[in-house]
Amino acid sequence: MANFYSTDVTVICVDQFAIASTIYTPKKSLKGAILIGPATGIKRQFYASFAAFLAEKGYGIITFDNRGIGGSLTGSVSESDASLQSWGEKDMPAVLEHLKITFPNTNYHLIGHSAGGQLVGLMHNAKDFTSIFNFASSSGQLKNMPLPYAIKAHFFMNLFIPLSNTFFGHTKSQWLGMGEPLPKRVAQQWRAWCNSEGYVKASFGKTVHTHLYDELTTPSMWVNAVDDDIAINENVEDMLSVFTKIAAEKLTLSADDYALDEIGHMKFFSRQSQALWIHALNWLGKY
Template sequence: MNIQASKHVTITCNDRQTISAHLFTPTSPIKGAVMIAPATGIKQQFYANFATYLQQHGFGVITFDNRGIGQSLNRSIKKSKATLQTWGEQDMPAVLEYLQKTFPGTRHHLVGHSAGGQLVGLMHNADQLSSAFNFACSSGKLTNMRLAYQVKAQFFMNGVIPVSNALFGHTKSQWFGMGEPLPKGVAKQWQKWCNAQGYVQSAFGDTVFQHCYNTLVMPSMWVNATDDDIANNANVADMLSVFSKLKASKLTLNPKDYGLKEIGHMKFFSKKSDGLWSHALEWLNKHS
């Protein structure tokens, strides 16, 4: 199938903040449309190969950088007011609206990576999604991790984040292989939520007063990997407990079954792991 290159677009959120996105449009009749919601601090370019794969199979796709990240960082990072909550309440709904306007008359789906799937319940229009395919989406609760990794996670979350925020006005997460530099508010909320039960649930009645975690009923697939220390089975279950009515299926991948050295928290979307992508394609085909 012939494909065309992705197109850069700018999306304006309800609070007038603009974010950068890329559209992948199939040349064949469209099967459905997909928004790929990124993990914390991960730029949209990371998902380009996967987006192209879906495009080749007849899906319209949009990738994007959350405010304060990558091409959506349009001011000094120290001045960014971004939080995880604004990503879910402002950025993700605006992306879905843009996707709906660009590809009308079809079903719209979420492919969420880590935070991208965790934050869906903050979207005021999440009920307009026909399905969700989430990879490595969990509560990230620190005390549910194996001890050796928990020590590293505790050091980063409860040591690096507050110290870096105090010294630099943002978190230098790139120094620790944790994606892009993070706006102060994003990192602070990330730290708080991963220290609690149920991730965003800890903010209910505090900063989060409206959400749809307890009303979403769309079919969803939650995929993790046996070698992921963050989104382990306990943390996936912890996150799913926040979605009281969601129709959830679960799949745990073993890298050895696919001839891979690792999948972990990030490698599902790597070009080297394209043998895994059929899981997402089969899900999207089934629900489109």
């Protein structure tokens, strides 16, 4: 019998947009509360096994779908005006506030996957996090990626996204096995940021006028995998360069060390990768 229960909830953002979320509530005494920030185009159900594991250990959890994705898509994806920036400035802050109301008077942690860790500096309430644990969060800078993967990445970003947006009004990323269909502005911003140094830094002073990237001093752990062609060490460093004051530790995992076939960019959160989850648990235990 599970030592937690889960409930689907709706989080209302500052602009009244409704975000589909799931709360995991432990039945034992609360150790802390965690926001799981999803990767670009990945639905919250992807993190269910990982969230259940942490809830079993006594942590309150919230998972969510960013606007334009999964349960947070209203109408046609081609009509969505979501952007990466709106995910960081509106969706994530609202989800954190809901987490704080649901589990008051405890420590709050971010566990970010790719974009879920990259966007934290756009959250006006990011200083409420006691700690940050990110997996595969990097700038995704195309010019640093190794061959032959760089060819695939350039094709997706610089050919597939513009063509798909032109012909369909959104990016059919699902055709390439890359999560849910992406709203046009999400894909456009993703492309622009991955073609630049420092990811979101490309929009500073343009569309991003207030942020906390140069203020956060939060203890953080940045985990990547040897077999991830996106969040390579150079791109992790490039992302960290935007967080000018953050206290960062780094850890690179190898699938061979855990008798796993792969970790890559996605498999850390897979049920088959439970051997890796001790790293998150140990980190949370320190904060």
